[in-house]
Amino acid sequence: MPEKDAFKGGGLLNLLLVTSFFVSPLLFFTDLTRNPYYLQITLLNVSLLAAMAVIAVNAFLRRGNFLPGSPLNIPAACLLAVYLFSFIYAYFNHTAFFRPAMASEGLKTALFIVVNCFFVFYLSLKTPFAGVSNLEEPGAGKWLSLTLLWGALWFLFPFVKTPAPAQDFWSRFWDPYGGLLWLGGITAAYLALKKPVRQEDVLAMIMSAAGIASLYGVLEYFHIELIWAKLINPYGNRSVSTFGNPNFISSYVVMLLPLAAYYLAGAKTIGARVFYGILFFSYEGMLLASLTRSSWLGAAAAFVFLFSFRAVREKFYENKKFLVPFFAAALVVLVFWPSASLKPFSSGLFERVSEATSKLNSPSSLSLSVPAEKVYSSFHQRLLIWASAWQMGLENPLLGKGEGLFELFYPFYQGNLLYNYEAARNLRTHANNAHNEILEQWSQAGLLGLGAYLWFFFTLAAGFCFYQKRSAPDVAASAVPLAAALVGMFADNMLNVSLHFAVPGLLFWWLTGALALKVFPPTVHQWPRRAGLAPLFWNKIMDAIVIRASWAKRAGLAAVVCFCALAAIFWQRQFAREFYYFNGFKEMRRNNFAQAVLELKKAYSLHSREVNNNYELANAFVRAGELEQAGWAYGEALKANAGYDEIYFNMAVVQKRAGKFQEAAHALEASVFINPLNPPVYQALAEIYTAEAAAPAAGVRHAAPAYGLSAKDAAAGAGARIFSDAVKIFPDDGNMWNTLGYFYSLQKDLPKARAAYGRGVRVDPENRMLAENLAGAAARMKIKSDPDLQWLALYNEASGGLSGGDINRAVKNADILLDLAPGNVKVLMLKAKLLFKAGDTGGAETLLSSLLKKNPADNSARYGLAAIYEKEGDFARARTEWGIFLQFDPGNTAVAARLKALP
The missing domain is CATH 1.25.40.10 (Tetratricopeptide repeat domain)
Structure with a gap:
């Protein structure tokens, strides 16, 4: 009979682990939510929350401890405390305008850190190893059968799937064959797990699911699609498999490759060799099919670490007759894996590496000051993100910009870099993370956050080193593949962001917990009791403290259960919101704006702080002619995330149409600050400033004047300031120069106005308005022989060569023009036309x-x-x-x- 105080709910816990590690990484839909992977993220979070609730309920009923004792508990608590304080400090030190968006972004990050990171870490800590002395090999036969048989049954899916009879949720969600296949796979994985569950079985399940995902990704790379009507390749030919992003699944297999290699080295049976051999080749193929070079570096780091330990090398030597030809074959696959074009005799490895080295071949190429032809987008976009992240941290070196606020504030730092570095202007992005784990911590939580983060992992590393010294070689070797997995992931995330996304983050923190469990056996603290009559009073005091602490602990556990329930409801509402948002999104593309508004309002009612839904709702209101509602919805979008320039621009257009010129000007100025590369923003600002400058003194004020200036002077000053920046970004746009000259003329600064018109004429000599304005400015300044007007006359004479004039003289005139304005695009184009006409x-x-x-x-x-x-x-x-x-x-x-x- 089971003991009275034995853990209850082990079967449910196993089912939740199957959902987290088998279902979640593999399940996705293309026509259910706009993000095809939102269901897997929801399932993952809800299953983790339910698992922690099961453990908390058992601890409440005194059937075990909730958190096992570990030397990592204090660093983890300090890290969470720093994150919280960093956010609170940032929240109260920013203007009220940003606070709703900060709360929205902070909530998302907090849930990810608590549930996807530390809940997983402690869930892993509570899952013991079956092997006392080493990482025992789980039964390979059952997992091999599941991988091959269940995976093979999906080949029938294209032939037996049922078309969706309608567009409601269940019609798009359920397919009889697919549903039964999923139920069978879940049942098989559940039965394969032992009760109580052990780390080895969970790792085998993780590796099996990753093997299936990897084989599917390899098929994608070779343009073979089993599930959907067309190939899913949003990243070119970089396979995404079931993970939604090639960078995510590549990181996943980086962590599993050392484990597969370790198990393969110790495999004694044919079944085990076949299982781990298939897994290794599938992971290698998926890694190559992802074309993710940061993950290639991560895998290299993981294997260098793995083989740097003598005990591991000896394990391989014992089985070298099998392993030498096996890894020779793996090396052949690595070298001869075809490039993305699938051309015969091409090498994806060499092509991707040479692609980078051809651009990044000197120290000067490693900056944002490179010429346009030296820009390598993969690297220089990261450099743009890193520079912004560094500046965020410098703003508050101790606490950073605020934990969880990188995505919100990144665009405000990027804009200045786009303005100052021409090479960065085609690399503008909306980064959600820093693409470097050190800068990720520094930018958001400062030195305190980075220090606590390093403290946590240095403590783990110290435990690993001590474990290696105190343990027998075979025992010590069992921790190495777990540590190698973490080393590979950290190396990968010096250039990647996968640590901060659901499924790869899930595996990382599970392996972190597994390694911590291996090197720090869990301890249970008990108050010391003293024998004899003298210490009787001490023992009673300790008993009273323990009783009070027990009640406090049970209250905390009840709070954990409530948190898990509320968070699960939150995720259920998030998924429903995403479903209705996608419905509204599709109705917008069908021009059914009234229905789109209804669907998007349903989504808003489920969660009012989702920027994409609110923005789409605002656009639907605009298309439906409801401008007042559109303005409100754009405001709601900014409350969800205030870092999108297009929201400010669209809101300004609505405000301008409603006659709210001052609000429109502020929104446009915010838009151009975030994104100085959008010409229509400058045009809209010019219209507002021009209207203000031309308005009667007693008229309606469009823009708030600066202190001591009239509205006209304030508008002219604002226009001159904005457009003096604009011409630095658009130096070849004659209209920008013309508008700048106009605002200078309003300021009665004729020399600057004439210079702006002159520069504009040289970059846009066909612009008649510029020519007239230049002539007018020169006349008012009484300049008899204006050099820019003379240059324009010579250009017009040279252009005559295209319409029957002296072609040789026209070419000579073009050369004179180039001497006066070297590199002038218009003159070079004119000369090319003249040379073509001349033969x-x-x-x-x-x-x-x-x-x-x-x-x-x-x-x-x-x-x-x-x-x-x-x-x-x-x-x-x-x-x-x-x-x-x-x-x-x-x-x-x-x-x-x-x-x-x-x-």
Whole structure:
């Protein structure tokens, strides 16, 4: 009979572990929520919450401890305390405008840290190892059967799946064959787990599920899709498998590769060798199919760490007759894995590495000051994010910007870097994490947070080192693959973000708990009791303290259960909100705006702080003609996340149409601060400032004037300030220079106005308004021979060569213009046209190629270059240029027809 105080609910706990580690990493839907992986995230969180509730209820009923004793408890508590204090300090030291969004972002991060990280860590700590002395091999046969048989049954799915009869939830969720297959897989995984569950069985289940996901990802890489009607490849040919992002599954297998290799080294039976061999090759294939170089570095670091221990090397030597040819085959796969194009005899490894080294080949290339042709987006975008993260931390070195607030505030730091570094302007992103784990901690929690974080893992590392010294070689070796997994993940996340996402984060913290359990056996603290009559009083005091502490502990456990219940309800509502949001999103694309509003309002009622839903709701109100409601919804979107420039811009458009010019100006200024690369924002600001400057003195004030200035002067000053920045970002935009000159003229600063008009004329000589404004400014300044007007006259004379003038003289004039304005794009384009007309196609080709090298998006130059190739009969190069042209302008039917007509 079971003991009275024995743990109850072991079967339920096993089922929840199956949901977390088998179902969650594999289950996703493409037509249920806009994020296809939201259901797996919801299932993961709800199952973890339920598991912790089961443990808390048992501890409440005195059937075991809730938190096992560990040297990591104090560092973990300090880390959580620093995170909390960092957020609270940031919350009260920012303006009230940001606080709703800070609360929204902070809640998401807090739930992730508590549930996805530390709940998992302590759940792992409470799951004992079956092996007392080493990492015992679980029964491989049952997991091999599950992996191969259950995985193979999915090959039938395309032939037996049932089309969804309707668009309601259950029709899109349930398929008879798929549903029965899932029920069978869950049942098999549940029965394969022993009761009480042991670490080895959980690890085997994790590895089995990852093997299935990896095999599916490899099939994706070779364009074989089993589940969906079309191939899912949102990242080109980088396989996402069931994880939604190649960077996530690559990190997952980085952590499992050392475990697979370790188990394989100790495998004694054919079944075990087949199982772990299949897993190893599937993980390797998935890692290569992801094309994630940070994970390749992580895997390399993990294996260097793994084989740096003599006991592990000896384990491999014992089985070298099998392992040497096995790893030789693995090396062949590594070297000859095809590139993303799947060209024969290509190497994905060498192609991806050479792609980076060809750009990052000097110290000067490792900065944001590189020329455009040296920009390597994968690296320089990270550099942009790192620079912003560093600045966040510098703002408050002790506590950082506030834990959980990176995504919210990142755009406000990025904007200044985009303004100052031309190379970064095509790399603008909305980063949700720092892409470097050290900067992640520094930027949000400062030195205190980074210190507590390092304290936690240095304590674990110290325990691991001591464990290696005090244990026998075979025993010590059992902890090495767990530590190697963590080393690989940390190396990966020096360039990656996967630690902060649900499924890879789940595995990382489970393995952290497993390693902590291995090197720090759990302890239970008891008050010391003293014998004899003298210490009787002491014992009674201790008993009273223990009784009071017990009641406090039970109250805390009850609070944990309540938290788990409320958080589970929160996630259920989040999933329902995501379902209705996707419905509304699809109705918007069908132009059914009234129905879209209804669906999106349902989503809002379930959770009012989701930026994508609120933004889509605002857009639906705009399309439905409800501008007042649209303004409210844009405001709600900013309360969810105030870091999106497009929200401010769209809200300003609505406010401007409603006559709220001052509010619109503030919103546009915020938008341009976040994203200085959006020309329509400048145009809208110019309209507001111009209207204010032209308004009668007693008219309605559109923008708040600066202290001591009239509304007209304030508008002129604001316009001059904004557009003096704008022309630095858009130096070849004549309209920007014209608007800047206009605001300078309103300030009665004629020299600056004339200079702006002159610069504008040189970059846009066909702009008649600029020419007239320049002539007017020169006349008012009584300049008889204005150099910019003379330059314009010479340009017009050279342009005459295209319409029947002296072509040789026109070319000479173009050379004179270039001497006066070296590198002028308009003159270079004019000279290329003149050379083409003169029959010098080689010279024209050289000029056009140089223009495209400077600006690959210059379709005017590309059009001319493609035309030259056609004329020369070089149809292969013409085809290439027309193809690139259409990448920048896919709607150009004339060019598409011209491309199709090529022989």
